[in-house]
Amino acid sequence: MKKPLVNISLLSLLLLILVSCKKEDDKFTFVPARDRGEEAPVSTAIIEEYLDTHFYNYEEFLNPPADFDFKIKFDTIAGDNIGKIPLMQQVSFKMVPDRIAEGVTYKLYYLNALEGGGEHPKFPDVATLTYEGTYLNTEFSGSAYTQRFDSAVTPISFDLTNVVNGFQDGVIEAKTSPFPPIEGSDGSLSFIDYGVAAVFIPSGLGYYVSPPNGSAIPFYAQLIFTFQLYSSRQGDQDNDGIPSVFEDLNNNKLEEDDDTDNNGLPNFFDADDDGDGRPTSEEIISREYVLEVGEAEPTLLPDEFEIRRTYDEDTMQTTIFTVEYTDEDNDGIPDFLDEDS
Template identity: 35%
Template sequence: MNIKRILFLALIVTFVYSCKKDDGGSSIPPTPPRLLSEVAVENDAEIKTFLETHFYNYEAFENPTEDFDYRIVIDTIAGVNSEKTPLIDQVKIEVVKVSTSDLRLGAEAIVETDIPHNLYYLIAREGEGVSPTSVDSVYVNYQGTALSGDIFDSQIGAPVWFDLPGLVNGFRKGITKFKTGGEVQENGDGTYTVPGSGIGMLFIPSGLGYFNGSATGKSYDPLVFEINLLAMKSSDHDGDGVITALEDLDGDGDLFNDDTDGDKFPNYMDKDDDGDGVSTRDEIEIDAEGNVTFPDTDGDGIPDYLDADTK
């Protein structure tokens, strides 16, 4: 199962309902999705219970042997493992506000706004490189499971490039907590090693994941991702010379609500951001080393490429 396809589809989730007519000609109305606020509380309780009753092989990361594969192994705190430090004491939390409009749930959904969701992340090894933004492209090994441990997708040992804007919110935001590895090393057998890469896990409530989708086998299911961040590159989706990270003008991680000229094309997909008939590329300056500056010809505090009054 391809995570890129699943995660992208999760952002534009649509539903096909079958309507059954009775003898009187009436039909059964479609069942609306559950309340986002209700599921958020339920998922958080499920994730907390898991974190309180499980641990990971932190001792192996603290004192790695030469043959250690740097894979995270989760086990239950019980028996000989009863004294292990639980995950709940090792994870960090970021609170992310989610609205029904973010999940594209359709007209049947009851509208809710800014419902807080706890995104839990575990850093087993931070990484020695740089952290991506939520709109960059990343090269990762990963494995996705439900809290039950059932695997629904995996690219362990076969890293792939992901364009983060196409992935679910929890993955996009969570991976920014890690750093990339060091210089890529060729092993001489056609394989490559990236030392010092960022390794950890994400524990994602369904409101930051697939919500009422069934990628894990059931709806409203929290997600767990094992992450190994190897490399990243800044994206320029529209090729206008302004990297996508800078097209998120309000810094909220949502590229779709930044549309300077109101033409229904967000800036990161618009080659003329201010709609003045002059391309963005012609209103910025890029030197021989690739450094970008943003002229403000009329001195009004708005760079030319975002200011329709200057050409």
């Protein structure tokens, strides 16, 4: 199930430089991938047409029937449904950069059908959700149709740095449940007060010319994901002790473009960020403070900061996790980013 969501940005980059190929007259002719900047408004137009002509089951979300599954369903505004409110009037959007072509941005539409009571995942976190992915295509029929290509009906955890970019960008606009899962007698997990959302992904933030092997997704397909977001945990993809959200040094909310030692491994995925041979985990100091109820907050050192806190309902203890960035040669550059210290 994971495969169709695998991040293909590197592969896309290759394909951008190389080509896609098409068989013609018994020989292969190479067709360069379309210009990403020119394709972006085309994608937007296709998605906007869909949003103008479709609605979702908002009435069920407003007045949930007893057996309602709290899943988003779309339908065409026509016939009996001619009076429905178009998605276009109910979605939000944000501008999102292309990860490959500099200067190209997309209008990313998303829908929060139900706001969770918890938190927004951060962009490099690991989210637990159920979902359905469809692609939107106009290539053959002239009008948009959707086709499901992937789904999970039991909760699955996704590293958000490892899914298609538009899905990552959409999930972080939803909120989790504020409560831990409830375990059923059969071991199944259920959640309450979670977020239900959808995201409408332009092809450049989807698969572009690299749909997953074996999938029926055409080139340049726009994608729509609906999902139920249950929980999220902080990502530390390289296990170096610094949560990935703090490895976004240029603070642009993209994890893939920070690479201190220029070795091709971005900091969130590099356990030796400065490439000095000493692992990052040995160039920082990680601490934990356990607080009893009513106990005062610890005073942190000047270069120490909190990365996370947890609360244990049984012991009623709060644990605060911190990291201190040491700077042995006092040059203002923390040791883990300083190749000569």
